[in-house]
Amino acid sequence: MKIAVCIKQxxxxxxxxxxxxxKTWIREADVSYEMNEPDxxxxxxxxxxxEKHGGEVVVCSAGPARVQTVIREALARGADRAxxxxxxxxxxxxxxxxxxxxxxxxxxxxxxxxxxxxxSDDQGxxxxxxxxxxxxxxxxxxxxxDVQVDGSNLRVKRELEGxxxxxxxxxxxxxxxxxxxxxxxxxxxxxxxxxxxxxxIRKAALPDGIVPAQQxxxxxxxxxxxxxxxxxxxxxxxxxxxxxxLREDARAL
Amino acid sequence: MILVIAEQREGSLNRASWEAVAAAQALAGGMPVxxxxxxxxxxxxxxxxxxxxxxxVLTVEHAALQQYTPDAYAAACRTLIDQVSPAYVVFAHTYxxxxxxxxxxxxxxxxxxxxxxxxxxxxADAAFVRPMFQGKLAAQVKPQGGPPALVTMQIGAFRADxxxxxxGAPVNNVDVSIDAAAIRQKPEAPFREAKQAVDxxxxxxxxxxxxxxxxxENIPLAEKLAQAMNAEIAASxxxxxxxxxxxxxxxxxxxxxVAPKLYVALGISGAIQHLVGMKGARxxxxxxxxxxxxxxxxxxxxxxxxxxxxxPALIAELEKT
Numbered sequence: 253m254k255i256a257v258c259i260k261q262x263x264x265x266x267x268x269x270x271x272x273x274x275k276t277w278i279r280e281a282d283v284s285y286e287m288n289e290p291d292x293x294x295x296x297x298x299x300x301x302x303e304k305h306g307g308e309v310v311v312c313s314a315g316p317a318r319v320q321t322v323i324r325e326a327l328a329r330g331a332d333r334a335x336x337x338x339x340x341x342x343x344x345x346x347x348x349x350x351x352x353x354x355x356x357x358x359x360x361x362x363x364x365x366x367x368x369x370x371x372s373d374d375q376g377x378x379x380x381x382x383x384x385x386x387x388x389x390x391x392x393x394x395x396x397x398d399v400q401v402d403g404s405n406l407r408v409k410r411e412l413e414g415x416x417x418x419x420x421x422x423x424x425x426x427x428x429x430x431x432x433x434x435x436x437x438x439x440x441x442x443x444x445x446x447x448x449x450x451x452x453i454r455k456a457a458l459p460d461g462i463v464p465a466q467q468x469x470x471x472x473x474x475x476x477x478x479x480x481x482x483x484x485x486x487x488x489x490x491x492x493x494x495x496x497x498l499r500e501d502a503r504a505l
Numbered sequence: 506m507i508l509v510i511a512e513q514r515e516g517s518l519n520r521a522s523w524e525a526v527a528a529a530q531a532l533a534g535g536m537p538v539x540x541x542x543x544x545x546x547x548x549x550x551x552x553x554x555x556x557x558x559x560x561x562v563l564t565v566e567h568a569a570l571q572q573y574t575p576d577a578y579a580a581a582c583r584t585l586i587d588q589v590s591p592a593y594v595v596f597a598h599t600y601x602x603x604x605x606x607x608x609x610x611x612x613x614x615x616x617x618x619x620x621x622x623x624x625x626x627x628x629a630d631a632a633f634v635r636p637m638f639q640g641k642l643a644a645q646v647k648p649q650g651g652p653p654a655l656v657t658m659q660i661g662a663f664r665a666d667x668x669x670x671x672x673g674a675p676v677n678n679v680d681v682s683i684d685a686a687a688i689r690q691k692p693e694a695p696f697r698e699a700k701q702a703v704d705x706x707x708x709x710x711x712x713x714x715x716x717x718x719x720x721x722e723n724i725p726l727a728e729k730l731a732q733a734m735n736a737e738i739a740a741s742x743x744x745x746x747x748x749x750x751x752x753x754x755x756x757x758x759x760x761x762x763v764a765p766k767l768y769v770a771l772g773i774s775g776a777i778q779h780l781v782g783m784k785g786a787r788x789x790x791x792x793x794x795x796x797x798x799x800x801x802x803x804x805x806x807x808x809x810x811x812x813x814x815x816x817p818a819l820i821a822e823l824e825k826t
Contacts, residue, residue, distance in 0.1 A: 382575075382605075391689035414760075465610075467647050473642065487815045494790065494822075495819065502787075502788040502806075
């Protein structure tokens with residue numbers, strides 16, 4: 253089975269946001285990056301499917317030169333090769349642009365299965381996977397918690413709200429967006445890191461004529477919906493004050 | 506005009522559809538609002554929706570819409586949109602919307618702005634506010650490329666009871682043809698994994714833990730605090746993903762939605778998927794080492810500090826009396 257995994261490089265969870273001068277995007281110079289967490293689960297699922305059914309796992313990413321770091325990491329975890337659509341503008345691109353960029357580079361590969369995380373921890377549109385499926389002309393299903401492959405048939409467990417699930421069958425090729433927690437992640441071994449250095453990364457150019465579907469006109473710290481009382485002092489003092497407020501003011505204890 | 510796509514399952518309307526109606530009314534700026542409901546049998550849901558202050562309720566009935574599939578819903582919505590030419594199509598940001606709205610947008614070649622928490626201005630020039638970077642920033646975005654723009658409203662961002670009611674909107678049917686052979690997904694019946702032993706929705710107090718708890722060995726510390734507060738223990742998604750607490754203890758969009766008297770968030774950064782599940786709590790306490798964590802935006806009381814120092818101090822304080 254030929255499996256593609258689309259991964260994105262996003263700012264780390266610890267990153268503190270700072271804005272550019274126009275306040276329309278973040279100051280990228282300050283950012284440290286990591287693999288988008290839901291995509292890491294998609295990669296792990298792809299590696300497990302390859303172990304079970306054979307074939308290859310190809311990592312696909314659209315972004316500036318910096319995304320090579322997460323591509324190498326995915327190769328070190330066990331992916332066989334990679335496709336990198338490289339352009340500086342892709343770091344801040346919307347879901348349509350990323351999907352179009354990936355589709356152009358992936359179309360001729362004829363993947364049996366395409367996996368990606370259900371959304372990114374940066375812009376969080378939650379659309380790229382489904383748009384990519386449509387561009388590749390294959391069916392999709394989202395927020396997936398289990399993947400079963402039997403020949404050319406696929407059966408997946410889709411998460412619904414509030415603890416409900418649903419099994420859905422569809423033919424291959426198909427695209428799935430993977431929910432975090434579907435599996436336990438593996439980490440790269442030293443051997444994997446060494447092997448990754450020799451694996452192929454095919455560079456693809458960003459096709460002309462791709463237009464964004466939305467524009468960020470402003471970016472700001474979120475406005476507070478509540479007046480938060482911050483309690484300071486030593487742990488003992490802060491605890492005493494908090495318990496007093498919860499008992500006397502909020503009457504919550 | 507503005508078209509709201511309501512969501513129903515087996516005749517009962519998803520409550521978030523009323524939030525979408527409220528958002529559409531706020532967005533309208535003088536434009537008429539219409540609501541469409543899709544399914545094999547939509548009369549009951551349409552009757553309920555007709556109580557809204559809207560120009561018309563449209564029923565889109567087809568046997569292929571009996572069970573939800575992204576292919577059938579995208580096909581039906583596309584035909585509907587072609588017929589009524591809306592400026593905006595408004596959805597609640599449910600899991601179902603997340604499944605088919607991007608497909609619809611791709612087929613229409615039109616923008617989709619998701620997870621909206623606020624609307625600035627109204628009508629054709631409106632801008633939409635949505636979280637980015639896990640809620641650390643709020644972006645103001647505008648759709649590009651002309652109408653219609655598809656917009657999805659974050660659950661809980663607009664109040665269902667803010668939807669204006671009217672004198673009974675006319676209900677009319679819209680015919681759509683759906684090619685059953687073009688529906689690629691074959692769904693089975695929805696099910697629940699196991700019966701929920703704990704109903705966090707009924708809990709008076711909840712102590713919830715997030716990534717800041719660091720390891721499974723530290724969970725008894727949080728449990729001890731829960732006990733001292735006479736609270737249920739709960740967690741954000743990553744904790745349940747790791748198997749440190751059972752899935753039934755998860756609060757958030759994929760877990761339970763809770764509204765206790767007291768919610769204590771320990772080491773929870775406050776990703777939006779968690780906030781939608783707990784921001785209805787009456788009093789929220791946040792304890793986090795990161796002063797910039799989004800959880801503080803919804804907290805009534807906040808302490809920036811090390812939970813491994815604060816939680817034992819809190820337990821000691823609670824046990825004093």
